[in-house]
Amino acid sequence: MVESSPGRLVVIVGATATGKSRLAMRLATKFSGEIISADSRQVYRFMDIGTAKPSSNDRKAIPHHIIDVIEPDSAFGLSQFKALFNKAYQNAKTTGSLPFLVGGTGQYVWAVLEGWQVPQVPPDKDLRRRLEAMVDESGIESVIEILMSIDREASRTVDRLNPRRVIRAIEIANYRKKNPGPRKIEPGYDSLIIGLRMDRSRLYARIDDRVEEMMATGWLDEVRNLLARGYDSSLSSMSGVGYRELSAHLRGDLSLEEAVSKAKYRTHRYARQQHAWFKADDPRIHWLDAEGEMDLADGILQEWLDRIS
Numbered sequence: 001m002v003e004s005s006p007g008r009l010v011v012i013v014g015a016t017a018t019g020k021s022r023l024a025m026r027l028a029t030k031f032s033g034e035i036i037s038a039d040s041r042q043v044y045r046f047m048d049i050g051t052a053k054p055s056s057n058d059r060k061a062i063p064h065h066i067i068d069v070i071e072p073d074s075a076f077g078l079s080q081f082k083a084l085f086n087k088a089y090q091n092a093k094t095t096g097s098l099p100f101l102v103g104g105t106g107q108y109v110w111a112v113l114e115g116w117q118v119p120q121v122p123p124d125k126d127l128r129r130r131l132e133a134m135v136d137e138s139g140i141e142s143v144i145e146i147l148m149s150i151d152r153e154a155s156r157t158v159d160r161l162n163p164r165r166v167i168r169a170i171e172i173a174n175y176r177k178k179n180p181g182p183r184k185i186e187p188g189y190d191s192l193i194i195g196l197r198m199d200r201s202r203l204y205a206r207i208d209d210r211v212e213e214m215m216a217t218g219w220l221d222e223v224r225n226l227l228a229r230g231y232d233s234s235l236s237s238m239s240g241v242g243y244r245e246l247s248a249h250l251r252g253d254l255s256l257e258e259a260v261s262k263a264k265y266r267t268h269r270y271a272r273q274q275h276a277w278f279k280a281d282d283p284r285i286h287w288l289d290a291e292g293e294m295d296l297a298d299g300i301l302q303e304w305l306d307r308i309s
Helices: 020-030 056-061 078-095 106-113 125-138 140-150 152-157 163-178 200-216 219-228 243-251 256-277 296-308
Strands: 008-014 033-037 098-102 190-197 285-289
Touching: 008 020, 008 106, 020 033, 020 056, 020 098, 020 190, 020 296, 033 078, 078 098, 078 106, 106 256, 125 140, 125 163, 140 152, 140 163, 152 163, 190 296, 200 219, 200 256, 219 243, 243 256, 285 296
Parallel strands: 008 098, 008 190, 033 098, 190 285
Antiparallel strands: none
16 A cells, blocks of 8 residues: 655646546556546536446545535535545545545646645625626626636636626625735645646547436436425526536527537536636646547556655
8 A cells, every 4th residue: 555645645637538537547546546526517416427436336445525515506616625525535534545536627636736825714795695686787797807806816717607706706806805815835845746637629529428428327317306395497507518518408498409508518618617727838837738648647656655765
């Protein structure tokens, strides 16, 4: 078994559909690891197919963390993720396992690696109502401009397609103006970051194939069951790629062909957003071609372990 020294962490990042989970399973099996998910959608129960959760067999073979932790109508954000990450990381240390942080939610990954301090900011209901009305009247760009005027750094990293995230960022920015303090604290991890990349045209083709596979394995029924359980399509969890479109189809607003096409397009756009989080020229990331170089990861990880042991 690999002994996990304090601060040792392996991170696997990249755009959706590049094979992060598959690589993580192989490395965690070989190097006695546990997998900590950095995926903002896999936290929700009952949302399995559309979030590409690891299979039940994989989760039995290797311990997985921060998956299926809340109901789809529950709030979840960075502060909750960091708390769950710290718990999972300590669990890996206790068992002597090598922790693997795996996922494409860049905000979660860098919050861990850069020691982001997330203030416990209570919701400002009046502010939310005003900003939500502004979004309805003038579009999301109107609130993005407000965020830029308060916290330019946050405006660069927030999910600009998600009004709830932008409004929450404004709440936090307002709180920080009144309560200044450290925003980052060196976390002390000795980390190895492996990134999987793919030519854009090949990535889009793989995304489209995966969407078709998800449909063939029951994604539409999954969305139908969520709606039958009372989880409204307006929930933040249901704003995830594909869930919104398939909900629109089940309401009769889109044909199935239109819904699937829109889901593919939104996934392409999401992959482009992920590239903004995980930059090709970031010297911290060991980039590997997802189709031709993934086998090199074993040697890179072994060399890193030998060097820091």
